[in-house]
Amino acid sequence: MIRALTLILLCQLVGETVARVLGLPVPGPVLGMGLMLALLAGSARVAAAVVPVGQGILRHLSLLFVPAGVGVVGHVDRLGAEAAWLMVAIVVSTVLAIAAGALAFKLVAWATGAGEERASGGRSGGGSGGG
Amino acid sequence: MGDRAGDRAVADFAEIWSYLARGPLLWLTLTLVAYVVADALSQWAGRAPLANPVLIAVILLGLTLWGTGTSYAVYFEGAQFVHFLLGPATVALAVPLYLEGARLKRAVLPVLAGLVVGSVVAVVSALWIARALGVGPETLAALAPKSTTAPVAIGIAQSLGGSPTLAAVLVLITGMVGAIVVTPLLNALRVRDWRARGLATGVAAHGIGTARAFQVHPQAGAFAGIGMGLNAILTALLAPWVLRAFL
Numbered sequence: 568m569i570r571a572l573t574l575i576l577l578c579q580l581v582g583e584t585v586a587r588v589l590g591l592p593v594p595g596p597v598l599g600m601g602l603m604l605a606l607l608a609g610s611a612r613v614a615a616a617v618v619p620v621g622q623g624i625l626r627h628l629s630l631l632f633v634p635a636g637v638g639v640v641g642h643v644d645r646l647g648a649e650a651a652w653l654m655v656a657i658v659v660s661t662v663l664a665i666a667a668g669a670l671a672f673k674l675v676a677w678a679t680g681a682g683e684e685r686a687s688g689g690r691s692g693g694g695s696g697g698g
Numbered sequence: 699m700g701d702r703a704g705d706r707a708v709a710d711f712a713e714i715w716s717y718l719a720r721g722p723l724l725w726l727t728l729t730l731v732a733y734v735v736a737d738a739l740s741q742w743a744g745r746a747p748l749a750n751p752v753l754i755a756v757i758l759l760g761l762t763l764w765g766t767g768t769s770y771a772v773y774f775e776g777a778q779f780v781h782f783l784l785g786p787a788t789v790a791l792a793v794p795l796y797l798e799g800a801r802l803k804r805a806v807l808p809v810l811a812g813l814v815v816g817s818v819v820a821v822v823s824a825l826w827i828a829r830a831l832g833v834g835p836e837t838l839a840a841l842a843p844k845s846t847t848a849p850v851a852i853g854i855a856q857s858l859g860g861s862p863t864l865a866a867v868l869v870l871i872t873g874m875v876g877a878i879v880v881t882p883l884l885n886a887l888r889v890r891d892w893r894a895r896g897l898a899t900g901v902a903a904h905g906i907g908t909a910r911a912f913q914v915h916p917q918a919g920a921f922a923g924i925g926m927g928l929n930a931i932l933t934a935l936l937a938p939w940v941l942r943a944f945l
Contacts, residue, residue, distance in 0.1 A: 599788065600788055618797070621792070626912070627733075628909035629751045629906070631783050633733055634774060635870055638870075641763075642867045645863055645864050665879070665880055665899060665903070669816075676893075679807050
């Protein structure tokens with residue numbers, strides 16, 4: 568557990584450092600994710616240690632956005648007179664982007680024969696909803 | 699007698715409160731309590747899209763801060779420990795990528811298609827709609843990177859001349875909107891492929907969308923993580939060009 572956490576933090580630290588030094592537009596943790604992926608692929612021992620800890624962190628990813636979300640409540644006035652228009656732009660463009668992205672994926676998967684993989688056992692949208 | 703005991707209890711409570719409110723323990727604990735309550739409500743509602751745990755926890759905490767007259771700075775003293783974990787969690791997104799590696803390799807072209815289309819539509823449509831509604835150029839600069847993860851969006855907005863705070867607010871609102879609309883939207887469009895659903899969500903609604911995807915299906919979560927990571931890079935390259943075309 569401690570070794571896995573140490574490795575995760577080390578990857579983030581290296582990522583932050585490289586992003587700073589090279590002035591990359593990519594955030595450090597995203598570079599750290601790439602580095603961690605290379606480590607996981609390179610070593611079965613790393614994978615055995617990091618996989619359960621990583622899954623544990625990601626299981627409650629939603630929690631990690633709560634502090635920043637509370638900050639939004641205090642800054643709603645920053646949206647100013649344009650608030651309603653910005654909400655319209657965000658809602659419509661998010662709907663369009665999700666729909667267009669998913670359909671583009673589906674179309675190219677079909678065209679290249681990468682198949683349509685379905686969750687075994689049928690409908691994706693029932694009960695607990697879909698991704 | 700009773701009144702005096704009551705007064706003392708109130709005074710004691712005020713003293714304990716002011717002691718606790720000074721340290722990080724109180725707000726860290728309340729952040730977790732709010733999330734546990736929100737997650738239980740979300741589960742109880744069958745993970746209905748509107749019962750989003752982030753949204754519920756934020757509302758509960760927002761009301762608590764407002765009711766107790768606590769500033770965000772004081773709250774964040776405690777909540778920063780949770781906030782800090784966003785970095786390690788981003789690194790941990792390598793785990794589902796690694797586990798889904800074989801499936802990802804087979805889907806490189808669809809992933810790239812979903813990424814490019816989703817990313818371009820997110821930036822272009824937001825700027826086009828906002829400009830048509832009369833939103834000014836400085837606000838457009840903060841809006842352009844709204845679909846990408848917060849640290850990247852802040853950097854992009856700043857380099858374009860927009861307000862970093864406004865950019866962060868717009869990013870978080872986008873994430874919550876995405877997490878709420880994705881399930882009914884993709885059900886209506888009959889997209890049943892978990893890979894397509896996840897990727898599109900990560901591209902359009904970054905980490906909050908990815909959190910929603912993990913809640914629903916591990917494969918959707920893995921592809922959402924890929925979408926979020928790749929879109930961080932693509933938006934950084936794309937947003938300045940698109941914004942220039944709109945000014």
